[in-house]
Amino acid sequence: MRILFTSLGSHGHTLPLLPLATAARAAGHEVGFATGPELHPTLREVGIEPLTAGTSIREDMIGTAHELFGAAPGEPGFPWEQLTRLIAETFGRTMPHRFLTDLTPLLRRDEPDMVVFDSANTGAELAARLAGIPAVAHGIGPDPSEGFEEHDQVLAAFSAELGLSTPEPGHTSPYLDIYPPTLRATVPRQDQRGTALRPVPHPGTTPPPARLLHREPGEKLVQLTFGTEFATVELLRTATEALAQPGIRLLVATGPVDPADLGEQPDNVVVQSWLPQAELLAHLDLLVHHGGSGTTLAASHAALPQLLLPRGADQFANAEAIRTSGAGERLLPEELETAAVTAAAHRLLTDPAPHRAARHLATEIAAMPSAEEVVPQLPELAAG
Secondary structure, three states: OEEEEEOOEOHHHHHHHHHHHHHHHHOOOEEEEEEOHHHHHHHHHOOOOEEEOOOEHHHHHHHHHHHHHOOOOOOOOOOHHHHHHHHHHHHHHHHHHHHHHHHHHHHHHHOOOEEEEEOOOHHHHHHHHHHOOOEEEEOOOOOOOOOOHHHHHHHHHHHHHOOOOOOOEOOOEOEEEOOOHHHHOOOOOOOOOOEEOOOOOOOOOOOOOHHHHOOOOOOEEEEEEOOOOOOOHHHHHHHHHHHOOOOEEEEEEOOOOOHHHHOOOOOOEEEEOOOOHHHHHHHOOEEEEOOOHHHHHHHHHOOOOEEEOOOOOOHHHHHHHHHHHOOEEEOOHHHOOHHHHHHHHHHHHHOHHHHHHHHHHHHHHHHOOOHHHHHHHHHHHHHO
């Protein structure tokens, strides 16, 4: 079979698809992968020559914000009360339009037998439907309905302009679900739906530098990240101050924020724009993050307790799922204060219950079908 994989332009949307793509290629299928240019080096690392479709999520979000409000998140004048609308417009119209435009000629030229798309890449599903090519949605985390009403309205309007119904993974197209059972049960329309597929974190290539792992006797190793899309100076400052406590060795990944903007830090804090998270997970005692699906599942795979500080998109569903599972805690935006973060981190570092729950999640993930086991099912899924 000729299979075209395609994802939105971010690590969180691309990396979850790589195990299936590489397994399909190893099984003898002809595999292509279309995504934004920033992810092309990652595809080449696993031996896949990339095709170009879309840009980065961040670029599309900034462009949409400037068009709608004249300023983007993190810039003076951005109306934070409009963040939900910005996400809805970016994921419901800007990116679907871009992928529909970019993928249509690729589908016409290469004539794949099926398209496997990350479940947030609705433009890819629309392009496949218009081309009459079977498509399979590859989950990247939860598939919640609550909190996405405005997004669904924007996407429905865009789909209607094309003469199509609104895409809904698992109903419009078959769905590969990488959410483990305990977490899946917290998302009503996702529970017991789709074909299970084990999530596999993107492997690290080299051991982390010793200086990152150094800690004084009795210190706990904690990492803080808000990913590449949602980090701001204010968020990082608040969380860093809360976590830079005695007894903690804190590693801060600032993403798009200049590390210098966080100012001078005590000796037990390391601030860098990027950290080798895949390599660090096995050494951490706690991960504090925004609740992105890739980060949430990687930490769950590593049996690591988590403190989630969600900001948007599917992060709230991930945060609620981890909280309900007992493997971590959640602080909503209105609860994000220094004292609250400090207290939650202390509980997660000292209470054995979250560690037990995290180990249970890791056991569930290990029992899910591997990519190699799911590849033989793809022709049947494509046939509907």
